[in-house]
Amino acid sequence: MSFSEHDNIGPDSNSAQKKPAARSRLYAILLPVAILVIGALVSTWMLQTKPKAKTRPKPRNATLVEVLPTHYGPQQTTIEAIGLVKPARQVELKPQVSGEIIYISDNFLPGGRFDKGDTLVRIDPTDYELAVRQRASEVAQAKAELALEQGNQLVAQKEFELLGQPVSPEEKDLMLRKPQIESSKANYEAALATLEQAKLDLKRTTITAPFNAVVDSRQANLGTRVTSGSSIATLVGTDNYWIEASVPVSQLDWISIPQQQGEPGSTVQLFDTSSWNKGADRFGEVVGVAAAVEEQGRMARLLVNIPDPLALSKENRSKPIVLLDTSLQVKIEGKTLPRVAAIDRRHLHDNDTIWLMTDDRLELRPVEVAFRDRDHVYISEGLKEGEKIIVSGLPAPVEGMSLRLKGDDADSEKVTQQ
Known part of the structure; x- marks a missing residue:
């Protein structure tokens, strides 16, 4: 029996066993190839269908x-500077005669204002009134002596005519009393002059304001005895002040400076931001330039005239007043650049x-x-x-x-x- 079964194993059974093994090897070869092909197809599709990035402009590095x-x-040039207010007219008031002050004006004090011709002070006139009377009597006496001598000359003229003798010119003048008549006339004229001087001295006992002025300082009072030449007050004119502004010498060419009286100068606007109301200003005009520069800054000293600085007139009463020795901002209108x-x-x-x-x-x-x-x-x-x-x-x-x-x-x- 055992030999029979062994004898049944032949060539057909070997071929049957080889078929599954061959199939497995084929799958092993085709599968990787298929995967590679599929991967390549997928990659190609993805590359063809990928989103495209938009190009953005490069930002400017500016x-x-x-x-x-x-x-x-055209432009109006302006020159700005600082100016110091000074008096245009200032006088130290001194009497021309001596005596005791018997009257002073109630307004005769620092800051008091006077019009031209107002009485400030009177000096005791008694001595000067007596001098006028004395000089008047001397004039009357000299006049009488001249009249007497003129009468004597008429008598001498008649005597000379009766004489009828030729004489030299010198002798004739002596005979007609010409030297005596000339002496009497001279005495009379001298007496008149002395009388006029006495009247003038009497007039000078009343001291008046020489111009529209304000009292800057006072050195005398009621009862003070003054002498000729002693100071009793300092007056400053109120019609106008001067402002001395320091500007570079190089800028003078841009400013209109009058060369003759009556010529217009550059217009000047004045400010004082520390003391005046906001927007307040005054106006002046350039009237000249000082002959020498400043000792320290070597700047030119420009003179600006400001009328009615104390705002006394009706048209200026709403404007700020300008006080002496204050500093103001100065804006000068220069020449126009075309x-x-x-x-x-x-x-x-x-x-x-x-x-x-x-x-x-x-x-x-x-x-x-x-x-x-x-x-x-x-x-x-x-x-x-x-x-x-x-x-x-x-x-x-x-x-x-x-x-x-x-x-x-x-x-x-x-x-x-x-």
């Missing part, structure tokens, strides 16, 4: 600035250069400055009408650096959003 356009036109560009002083840089925005680039351009005042410079050459002057600060200005304006930011944002 400095933001502010600009103002250049404008040419065609210049007025620019804030802050926008003029080193070596008289201006920052310009030209084709979105920085340009450092030198300019010609015609005039400078406290707040502005006036450019005559170097700029063109409408050119953009940079009025904002630049931390490190470099020629040709990129610039942009505020409006350019909005344009850049719109492009970026798209």
